[in-house]
Amino acid sequence: MHRISLNYTLGTDVVPALVRNPLLDLLQAVSDQGSISAAARQLGLSYRHVWGELKRWDAEFGQPLILWEKGQAARLTDFGAKLLWAERQAQARLLPQIEALRADLERAFAVAFDESAHVLTFYASHDEALTLLSEQARGQRLHLDIRFTGSVDAIRALNEGRCEMAGFHTRIEPARGSLSQRSYKPLLRPGRHKLIGFARRTQGLIVAPGNPLGLRSLHDLADPDVRFVNRALGTGTRVLFDELLADAGIAPGAIRGHDWVEQSHAAVAHAVATGAADAGFGIEASANARGLDFVPVVDENYFLACLKSSLEHPATQALLALLRTAEWQRRLAALPGYVPMRCGEVLSMSRVLPWWRFRTPAPK
Numbered sequence: 001m002h003r004i005s006l007n008y009t010l011g012t013d014v015v016p017a018l019v020r021n022p023l024l025d026l027l028q029a030v031s032d033q034g035s036i037s038a039a040a041r042q043l044g045l046s047y048r049h050v051w052g053e054l055k056r057w058d059a060e061f062g063q064p065l066i067l068w069e070k071g072q073a074a075r076l077t078d079f080g081a082k083l084l085w086a087e088r089q090a091q092a093r094l095l096p097q098i099e100a101l102r103a104d105l106e107r108a109f110a111v112a113f114d115e116s117a118h119v120l121t122f123y124a125s126h127d128e129a130l131t132l133l134s135e136q137a138r139g140q141r142l143h144l145d146i147r148f149t150g151s152v153d154a155i156r157a158l159n160e161g162r163c164e165m166a167g168f169h170t171r172i173e174p175a176r177g178s179l180s181q182r183s184y185k186p187l188l189r190p191g192r193h194k195l196i197g198f199a200r201r202t203q204g205l206i207v208a209p210g211n212p213l214g215l216r217s218l219h220d221l222a223d224p225d226v227r228f229v230n231r232a233l234g235t236g237t238r239v240l241f242d243e244l245l246a247d248a249g250i251a252p253g254a255i256r257g258h259d260w261v262e263q264s265h266a267a268v269a270h271a272v273a274t275g276a277a278d279a280g281f282g283i284e285a286s287a288n289a290r291g292l293d294f295v296p297v298v299d300e301n302y303f304l305a306c307l308k309s310s311l312e313h314p315a316t317q318a319l320l321a322l323l324r325t326a327e328w329q330r331r332l333a334a335l336p337g338y339v340p341m342r343c344g345e346v347l348s349m350s351r352v353l354p355w356w357r358f359r360t361p362a363p364k
Helices: 022-033 036-043 047-061 078-113 128-138 151-159 179-187 218-222 236-248 265-273 284-289 314-323 326-333
Strands: 118-124 142-148 165-171 193-207 228-231 279-283 293-307 338-340
Touching: 022 036, 022 047, 022 078, 036 047, 078 142, 078 265, 118 151, 118 314, 128 142, 128 193, 128 284, 128 314, 128 326, 142 314, 151 165, 151 179, 151 236, 151 293, 165 179, 165 236, 179 236, 193 265, 193 284, 193 314, 218 236, 228 236, 228 265, 236 279, 236 293, 265 279, 265 284, 279 284, 284 293, 326 338
Parallel strands: 118 142, 118 165, 228 279
Antiparallel strands: 165 293, 193 279, 193 293, 193 338
C-alpha cells in the first residue's frame, strides 16, 4: 500500500495553496503536451531526468504510466490517467481544507516574524475573491486566517466566538419567507451584527465546453439524462439553489444528482471537467479556471459580517481600509463574474436584508 506524506515550504513568494506532487505534475504535463520532451521543457527539467523518473515510477507501481512509440504522441496509460484523475479530484475536494491549513501556518509565522502584524480570523463560504484578497492583504501586514465552510456555519462560528469575520451570500432581493430568510435571519441581529460590503457575483450552471447538452435554465436540469452535482447542505450556494428550485416549482427529486454533493465550487467544476457530471451550480470564476462554459442564472451579494463591537479593532480597520482601495477593487472586478459591491462600507442590515421592519408605535 502506498502512503502519503506532506510537507510545506517557507518563503516570500505567493504560491497556490496546493499540495504538489512532482509525479502528478509530470503526468499532467505529458497529458497536456503529448510529448515527454515538451513536458520536460514545460516543467523546466531535462529530458533525461523526466525519462528516468517515469521509469523509476513504472518499476515502483509495477505497471507503465506512459505509452510512447516513436513517431506517435505520448499518452497516459489507463492506470496513469486514473492516478492523475484521482489526485486532481482529491485536490479539488480538499482545496478549502488546504487553504485553512496554509492559513494556520501563515498565522503562526506572522506572529513569529512580526508581532505587530494584524491577524483576522475568517469563517466564510468558499469564494475565489477571498483567496485573492488574502494574497493582497499579506502585502499590507494583514493576515487573513480564512477557514472555508458553509455560509450558515460561518455565521454560527462568528456567534460562538470562533472567528472575527464571517462571509456569506444571498440573493440581491431575498424575499420574505424565503429559504434565505429562514436560514440566516435567526443567526443575525440588528444592533449586534454589522455587515460590510464586499462583492456582487454571479452564480449559474457550470457545463462542459461548448455546452453540448444545451442547458440554459434550471428546468433543463430536470431532464433524466442530465447528471447534476450539488453543493452540501449548510452552504450558501445550496441555500440559493434550493431556493431557486422552489421559486421555479421544480422538485429536488426531479434532478438526477441533487443528493450528490461536493464541498467547494472547485470540486463541482472538477466533476464537470472530468465528465463525471454534466452540470453543477456555482461561480463563473471556477468554471473559467477549468476551461468550462458558464450559464449565468442569478446575481447575489457577498457580505462580510462581524460583531458591532469589533468594528474599531485595528485588524478590522485594516481590512476596511484595504477593501476601499482602488487597487483592490480593480483586482476584484477583473475576476470573472465579480464586481465590487460597496467594498469596505459598513451597511445597515435592515436595509440590505429586508427581513426586519421597525415600526414606530402610533401615538395614542
